[in-house]
Amino acid sequence: MKNTNRKNEVPKKRIRDGLLLMGATRGPFRRMARHIKNPTWVLGIVLALVLTYLIAIPVVMLVLESIQVHSIDAVYFQQKTGSFTLNYFKRAITSKVASVLFLQPLLNTLLIATIITITTTVIGYILAWLLVRTDLKLKKLYSSLSVIPFMLPSWSYAAAWVTLFKNRKMAGAPGILEVMGFMIPDAVSYGPLPIIVCLTMHFFPLAFLMFGNAFQRIDSQLEESAQILGANKAQIARYILLPVMRPAIMSTILLTFARSVGTFGTPYTLGRPVRFNTLSTSLYFTHQSSEPGVMAVIALAMLMIGATLVALDVYVLREYRRFVTMGGKGQMSRPLVLGKSQWMMNLLVALFLFTVIVVPLGVLFLSTIMITPGWFVKSNFTLQFWFAKETKVREAVSGLLRDPNLLKVGWTSIKVAGIGAIACGFIGTLVGYSIVRLQQSNISKYLKQISFLPYLVPGIGFGAAYLVLFATGRGPIPALYGTLLLMIMAMSVMYLPLTTRSSITSMAQMGVEPEEAAMILGAGWRTRMTKIVIPIQKKSLFSGILLAFVQGMKELSLVIMLAVPGLEVLTTLSIRYTDNALMQMSNGVILVIALLTFTLTAIAQRLTKTNFAQGIGG
């Protein structure tokens, strides 16, 4: 009797074996046999393997790197290359140089990341509230302007800061304020204070976008119900708005913290003159001074911070799922009337945006057309940094637009970001497809987790891991360090969370019906993929690619680890100019990058007719 029952079950399950494959039959072999016949499963498994190799294995290699003797240290340690050692950990944690190499940078990193997180969250929250929930005039304009700081390369603010506040401690052209006769103390010119200010200006758009999206989803009737029941504005903010926003606040905190930990350009530019190091700069210096073991330890520490943040994020999401804001018919969003404070708020927002957009970009531009920035006489103005065949400031250095090297480096940048973004877009679409179609299977869960990992993991730590994995040939894979391919690979993995997420959303919106209809009409898997799924996803794919491209163009912390002389991108070139005390040239490159990202974003928004900036917030 039991047997017949079992036999009867099989065809029933077969019926369900459509697209979703929610259920699994008993018996691992039967399951496997069926899965291998199903292309979606094959795709899922292949992607899982590829992502494991590209995301998980580098981390494992990093661990090995930190506990194995390196060839350069073999003689000194009197151990064979590759044997087990704890010396690198000792050097980073307990030795005399531990404080300089690791402990102090760790403390500095946590300190500035914490403060930046607080400042950006507060600014982003207030700005999002003003621009979404109130009737502030010109709020559309303000909203689009508010995104600009995040489209600039991360250290643009640092560069502008140095141009303004630099004192004698650093070589090269003097700072504008000093030329104008002000004495600037070190604490203002360099170190934690300017780092925090600059990164706050760069990161607040992230918080703004995330809060803006969250505010938009809140039914204003939630507030009105409280008001009807006698709550005043403060009570509504305290008991209704803040708790409802808590999930968004938590994810914003985690994201800004992760980005602050991973950022390189700003602490490098502003910290170096006073030897203020963060984990990212310390990692870079250990790489420069050939200490691969300690570098691995620092990179691991950064990845640990990233992993902690990922774990927290998973926990927070689960915790808040029980009170997802319910959407429904009859939702309303009525802006709060500002009344008398209208013009006051307008003034404040305009002033703020002026300070974070016009001032820094103005300073950067001004510096590129002056021999001595800040000395406002006619003879001091020059176009040589842009157009001269050979600048008078330094021999053998030609103006940016006359420099064949700039063209070459720019082209490399476009290749790296462009090919990386396209790869990232297609892989992301496929990963998203597998996650949605294999829902509730372990493969789907695994893909979701691993593709999300780079989102909160510091880019420079990731770069270090890639460096380690591909420094030498392993098995069939040759040494890729110093190749364009490695940069492209790193880039496409780094922005995978972006494209995967947008793909999951649009895949879920599409539903299974279009594909099932094609199936009924006799289309095989490949036909469905190329004729139905990808075309429907075209828009989301395209905007995902462009978003990754724009981000890739201004990426520094990832590529700084992978760039070698002869293989540079625009961002590393700008840093190289800073190293050589060629401030004007460095600033010029930043402006070139900014111009490229602005133009591309504008074109992308035209083409896709979306507010493309919203994707950045994820």
Add this chain to the structure above:
Amino acid sequence: MTDIYLERIVKRFGPDALAVDDFSLHVAPGSFVCLLGPSGCGKTTTLRMISGLERVDSGVVTIGGEVFDSPQQNIFVKPENRRLGLVFQSYALWPHMTVEENVEFGLKMQRVDKEERTKIITGSLNLLRMESYRKRYPAQLSGGQQQRVALARMLAVQPHILLLDEPLSNLDAALRLQMRSELKSLHERLGNTIVFVTHDQLEAMSLATHVAVMNEGRLEQYADPMTIYQKPATDFVATFVGSPPMNMVEFSDATGWRGRLLEQVAQSYDLADRKDRIGKIGFRPEAVSLVSARAEKKEGSKEIKIAGRVKAVLPTGPEVVISVVVEESEYYVVAPTNGGVENGESVQLVVPLEHIHIFDRQGMRL
């Protein structure tokens, strides 16, 4: 007991968007008033102006004898100080609070002490049969349950006036029927004044003691449900209330059968001298009887006859809706049975004269 006076209320959203236009209404204490109208007619805006969530541009809102909103006198009482209840279409339950906490909120705002709060929460949850769900979050409740919590939350503060903004439109048909009877019995038990916004005429007819039909920001008619149905003040009310809607014969082109009909109606209603003022006549589908065209033509002066052809017979269960085409117009007949008529059959619509509604060229009842 509290009444509401709205006097000549005007509300615009921007220069071209007149939401409510010179609207006056008196809601008697303890009555159950429905604001009925198509979407965008200004009924929700009216409700929001009563609650204070929206301010009037001109006019006066008086509640319980006290002026709450009057731009002329520079008076405005904030919604948080009006002490009334308002249930939204989306329920707007706070997702981060349990059922209990949702209900408790208003009491906390009124600084009711803890012991008293617990008693009231239990009372109002019991009233709506939600007592066993106290500790749940809104996301764990069904639509009907959320609806009850939204009601309990507002009833807990014992408002004299309860405002309901399409509270049933998110529910499925069976639940809607159940909540309707619950609302009605709640009103009978608690006796507070209720203003209810809906676009569902059946809901308005079955619940309200008075119905205010609105169109394009204006009040079309304010009366008890039976009057609204039997004596619609305008052609808009006549066609908006009732399903299938009232059949209308327009006289913009008064030739042929229309001309003869107009003549007959004008004669029998003593309107011969004002014939050109008659814009259209209407008759309810259930007032029509169908007679086969072959039947003997007996000239009766107490009824009108229109010849047409049956287009479709649509049984609904308790009755049958028959659609009849007369030239290019379509008329509906509701009858207990189809009476043996078939598709394509030529028939006569017979309407007793006393069931005819006459409207002038502006759409006002004559």
